[in-house]
Amino acid sequence: MKRGYPGSPSSSGPPQSRLKHNPEGDGQFLEDETTKIFARKVADHYSARTNQTLEEREASPIIHLKKLNNWIKSVLIQLYARRGDAVLDLACGKGGDLIKWDKAKIGYYVGIDIAEGSIEDCRTRYNGDADHHQRRKKFTFPARLLCGDCFEVRLDKELAEEAPFDICSCQFAMHYSWSTEARARRALANISALLRPGGILIGTMPDANVIVRKLREAEGLTFGNSVYWIRFDEEYADKDAVDCPEWIVPFHVFKALAEEYDFELVFAKNSHQFVEEYLKKPEFVELMRRLGALGDGNQDQSTLSPDEWEVAYLYLAFVLRKRGQPDRTQQRTGRRDKGKMHIEKEDIMYIKS
Secondary structure: OEEEOOOOOOOOOOOEOOOOOOOOOOOOOOOOHHHHHHHHHHHHHHHHOOOOOHHHHHOOOOHHHHHHHHHHHHHHHHHHOOOOOEEEEEOOOOOOOHHHHHHOOOOEEEEEEOOHHHHHHHHHHHHOOOOOOOOOOOOOOOEEEEEOOOOOOOHHHHOOOOOOEEEEEEEOOHHHHHHEHHHHHHHHHHHHHHEEEEEEEEEEEEOHHHHHHHHHHOOOOEEEOOOOEEEOOOOOOOOOOOOOOOOOOOHHHHHHHHHOOOEEEEEEEEHHHHHHHHOOOHHHHHHHHHHOEOEOOOOOOOOOOHHHHHHHOOEEEEEEEEOOOOOOOOOOOOOOOOOEOOOOHHHOEEOOO
């Protein structure tokens, strides 16, 4: 499958099982060379994406969709993050959620991303060298940044001294781990190993049920509208398309695999359902107004176009909880002295399998 819309990556084919779970848990999840090439392609794609000015961002044909996605992520963080929490942000990208975490008054942040360019942008954003129009003060929590493939390397080794974490976030990225069963298992093994009992995993990902339904209703292998398209194509023949491999994940399969790693489902909601439910709460209505996905209710009367709203239908939000009761005596016992309030280039840790 290839997916695209203005300013977005494209996508490709469903996951293929290559390795069964090792019941002894020795962590040896083997990769084939094709998978590693795909992972590098994803990294190169996101590293090459340039930062936009505020004016360029507002001119985007999907600006209200982006604001809606920010609202959904903000609601998830407000629902589940607690003051002083230690946060693990997988596929943190350019640090677009740093302000959200700051508003939640977290105590510690570790971000990891496969793309070197994105991690560098995250570093400058954390330090206050970017997005001056949004920043009024420095972030209140110490942070640490890692560059590596969090769906391939063993993060429990790299972050052993800082675990356990209270909450893990993986936004619009978990499906990248589903190129093989090995990577999907590594992703869940990493998160489970680093979260405390009772810890929370929040995320967003494509809604496979919706995508497959639209494919069945489409004439041929392509469907979309004025701001997005999806084409199921095994050959990637269109050299002009923005091409970044992705996979659709049937959520019941994801849930079943997550249960093997001590997770239980709290909820999974399509973005349309999520919006309908949480816009009934006054505090989230006000948040929506401030973010402007539906206009600000005053001078700005703009809102999502019908085509942007259709794109939102392609995604879902999910929350998983690690089984077990938190041991209050063990919380926040991890060493957090590796975190910095100002991150230099040499502070970024580069990890490889």
